[in-house]
Amino acid sequence: MAASSTPDSFLQKPTEELLFLVQNPELYHPSLVAEAGRELRRRGASLPPPPTPEATAAPESAYPESVPETSAGARWWPAGVLAAAVLGLGWWGLHTPTKPATPPASVAAKKAEPIVLEAVKTERLPDFEAKTAAQVAELRRLLPAADRADTTATGRYLRMARRYWLAENAAAHLTSQARTGAVTAVFPGQVDLTLERITWFMRAKAYNQHLTATMEERLNLMQQGLTLRRSSLQVFKSRYEAQMQLLDPQEEKVNQEAIGLAEELRGHYQRKQPLRGNITEL
Known part of the structure; x- marks a missing residue:
């Protein structure tokens, strides 16, 4: 940022410019962001709320410490059924003609709409x-x-x-x-x-x-x-x-x-x- 961080410099800056500084801390040096925040608090302006920490992931469900032993047949027959089902689905997929997915008409119409940018005319207060x-x-x-x-x-x-x-x-x-x-x-x-x-x-x-x-x-x-x-x-x-x-x-x-x-x-x-x-x- 070109302007200095002296009190006189921040005193002459509009409140909206100081808010932009505080709302975009990744673009400026931390000392400038801190000085802008102090100036906004001095003016009584409301500061933007700090970013909320991401919700922590739910803990994994606890597994039982012991699993009862089963017989060899009971242990392997579900795997056999699953393998047979996978082979059957693969054969069906190879012999069934695929059709390109057609997006819904509302989605296609929405994508076709041009993007309209609305400009708001503002004038910065000169420093004189x-x-x-x-x-x-x-x-x-x-x-x-x-x-x-x-x-x-x-x-x-x-x-x-x-x-x-x-x-x-x-x-x-x-x-x-x-x-x-x-x-x-x-x-x-x-x-x-x-x-x-x-x-x-x-x-x-x-x-x-x-x-x-x-x-x-x-x-x-x-x-x-x-x-x-x-x-x-x-x-x-x-x-x-x-x-x-x-x-x-x-x-x-x-x-x-x-x-x-x-x-x-x-x-x-x-x-x-x-x-x-x-x-x-x-």
């Missing part, structure tokens, strides 16, 4: 690694020179930015699928994986990483955006399971707000201040 790397580099360039001079704080900030963009890109991708109706059976699992990425960012955000004021301000924007994304993804999953329309005007507004926060981080968009007062006085 290349796109995320470019976005992180862009955020680094946008930092003031004084902030970049603090290399320790800059490193921590960029690691948080990577977590944000991995989650944001995946959430935007799933929102696009919800808008176009291009969701498949793997959609709920992909939502769960993206929610895990959001949680990955939120847990790290809870700690004081001793960043600069500019970095903290931008991390707050990231947190606001992922809070909106988390709410929408949970709504999408619930509506998918209830077979309802995924995107409505309210969720579209949430999506646009999250996009606006992402653009503001990149310096491409500045949010307008909310309107205040009576509309007739403006």
